[in-house]
Amino acid sequence: xxxxxxxxxxxxxxxxxxxxxxxxxxxxxxxxxxxxxxxxxxxxxxxxxxxxxxxxxxxxxxxxxxxxxxxxxxxxxxxxxxxxxxxxxxxxxxxxxxxxxxxxxxxxxxxxxxxxxxxxxxxxxxxxxxxxxxxxxxxxxxxxxxxxxxxxxxxxxxxxxxxxxxxxxxxxxxxxxxxxxxxxxxxxxxxxxxxxxxxxxxxxxxxxxxxxxxxxxxxxxxxxxxxxxxxxxxxxxxxxxxxxxxxxxxxxxxxxxxxxxxxxxxxxxxxxxxxxxxxxxxxxxxxxxxxxxxxxxxxxxxxxxxxxxxxxxxxxxxxxxxxxxxxxxxxxxxxxxxxxxxxxxxxxxxxxxxxxxxxxxxxxxxxxxxxxxxx
Numbered sequence: 001x002x003x004x005x006x007x008x009x010x011x012x013x014x015x016x017x018x019x020x021x022x023x024x025x026x027x028x029x030x031x032x033x034x035x036x037x038x039x040x041x042x043x044x045x046x047x048x049x050x051x052x053x054x055x056x057x058x059x060x061x062x063x064x065x066x067x068x069x070x071x072x073x074x075x076x077x078x079x080x081x082x083x084x085x086x087x088x089x090x091x092x093x094x095x096x097x098x099x100x101x102x103x104x105x106x107x108x109x110x111x112x113x114x115x116x117x118x119x120x121x122x123x124x125x126x127x128x129x130x131x132x133x134x135x136x137x138x139x140x141x142x143x144x145x146x147x148x149x150x151x152x153x154x155x156x157x158x159x160x161x162x163x164x165x166x167x168x169x170x171x172x173x174x175x176x177x178x179x180x181x182x183x184x185x186x187x188x189x190x191x192x193x194x195x196x197x198x199x200x201x202x203x204x205x206x207x208x209x210x211x212x213x214x215x216x217x218x219x220x221x222x223x224x225x226x227x228x229x230x231x232x233x234x235x236x237x238x239x240x241x242x243x244x245x246x247x248x249x250x251x252x253x254x255x256x257x258x259x260x261x262x263x264x265x266x267x268x269x270x271x272x273x274x275x276x277x278x279x280x281x282x283x284x285x286x287x288x289x290x291x292x293x294x295x296x297x298x299x300x301x302x303x304x305x306x307x308x309x310x311x312x313x314x315x316x317x318x319x320x321x322x323x324x325x326x327x328x329x330x331x332x333x334x335x336x337x338x339x340x341x342x343x344x345x346x347x348x349x350x351x352x353x354x355x356x357x358x359x360x361x362x363x364x365x366x367x368x369x370x371x372x373x374x375x
Contacts, residue, residue, distance in 0.1 A: 008034045008069035010055065010158050010190060015064035017050050024050045026214045027064065032192060032207075034069075034157075037184050039193045039201035042211035043237070043371075048194045051211075052160050055192065056085045068157055084151035085160040088167055090143045092135040098122070098146050099131045105154040121149040124183060141172045145179070152187060161193040165200060177203045198238050202226070210234050212371070226284075230273045232362055235282050236371030242288065242331045243280040243368050248361075251275050256361055261327040263302050271360040278364035286334040287358040290323060290350045299353040307331075309348045319343050323352060 010032040017025040025047040032038040040048040053059040055066055057078035066074045073081050084105075092101050102121055103114040111117075122128045125145040135143055144164060151159055164180070165173045181204045184191045195201050201208050202222040209219040210233070218225055218234045229235040232243060246260035256272040258265050260281050267281065291297045293305065310330065311322035314337075321333040321344070331352070337343075344350065 008157055008190075010034075010192065011065075011067045012051070012055070013065045013067075015051070015054060015061045015066060017047070017054060017059060018062045024214055025054075028216060030209060030216070030219075032158075032190055034190055035188050036206045037181065037191045037193065037204055039195060039205035039208045040211055041195055041198060041201040041208050041238075043196055046211040047214040048196075048211045049162060052085075052162055052192065052194045055158070056083055056160055057081050058085075082157040083160060084154055084156035084158075085162060086144075086147050086151050086164050088163040090135070090147040092143060092146055092150075094135055097132050097134060098127060098138070101135065101146055102149045102153055104150060109154075117153055121153045124152070124186065125149045139172075140168050141176055144168065144176060148180075148183065152183075152189070156189065158190045158192060161191060163195055164193070165195075165197075173197075173200070174203075180204055202238070210237060212237075227358075228271050228360055229282065230362070231370070232280060232366040232368055233371035235360070235362065236369070240285055240332055241282050242285060243282050243362070244325075244329060244331075245364065246279050246281045246361075248274070248276050248279055255356075258361065261325070263304055265302060265359065266356040267359045267361045268357055271357075274361055274363040280362040280364055280366070280368060282360040282362055283354050283358060285320070285332040286318075286336075287354050288323075288331060288333040289353050290321065290333050290335065290344075292344065293349040293351055295351070297351060297353045299355050301353045301356050304352045307350050307352045309344055309346050309350060312343060312346055314343055323350060325352070 012028055012030040014027045014029060016027045040051060042048050050059060054061050057076060061074060065072055068082060099118055103118045106114045106117060122131055125148055127142060127145055130138060130142060165176050168176060177200055208222055208225055210217045212233050218230045225234060226238055235241040244260055246258040249257045249259050254269045255266045256269055256275055258267060258279060258281055265281060289297045289299050297303060306326040307323045309321050310324045313320040318334045318336050323331050323333055325331060
């Protein structure tokens, strides 16, 4: 199958969707390389599920084209597309056994002997021993794997996953994330996964497209998006960021120098998404280093003095500090609990620093709260 379908990337070209006066998806260009795990990530109402439904054929685009390889599928009926969808609610047939649920698609296509294919699929999703049970006798995670097997047995070129782990509890969700990734690598199909859960997207996907208000804000590998966000929305939505007001002073020699409340800070040019005027200096909480006033900090950056810890939360693996800076802003700092130093109490005066190569610079015209829960 893989030889026949070489170069079968999923391609959305200027795809747009309008409902009456509301634009759910603004003109969108996406290429999902064949055989990769791709995630559409964003808050509810950002257009990610509408995008998925257009690929599935459950919604018709207002404009643009969708194709897999050379074949355009924009207006194809859902059942004629080489695409299958796994939904959050599993949509299993309660009266059928697991075997019959998985074999359903093959039987509907007139395949007579389904036993070997079904057995292989149940082995892939590790449910061989549950074959004769009914869905109600299985746990949520097992039901999700049945839904996956039922979709995969049809050998779709693209498997669409719509919030597939949303109904599971946290521990099971984490186990299923690794399970889904294992299965995707094993079968080598293109997976397109819609989720609002950043950790889920980062655990599984090769590439993530972060969506906001019907547009893709930024696309890249999980590490790229996390380490070098290009917008305040991506900086806040993927993990947490401290965003501090500054003004660009000069650029040159591969760095942008910024005046940040009287402290001169440097940002590598490739991490500076604005090079003049006002800007947000961004730094992730785990990249901020703190120490009791006057103690050395292992960072070649600027040491900002006169900060005070206002809140301390011990989370086991790390301690989360809220630190009030001299200019009044509160920054979040995560410190690994290595045992090198005890937990510092609120009221402790501290020095703060970070390595310049970890900072990033964003346009001050962007909303500093975009992508935060409180927004």
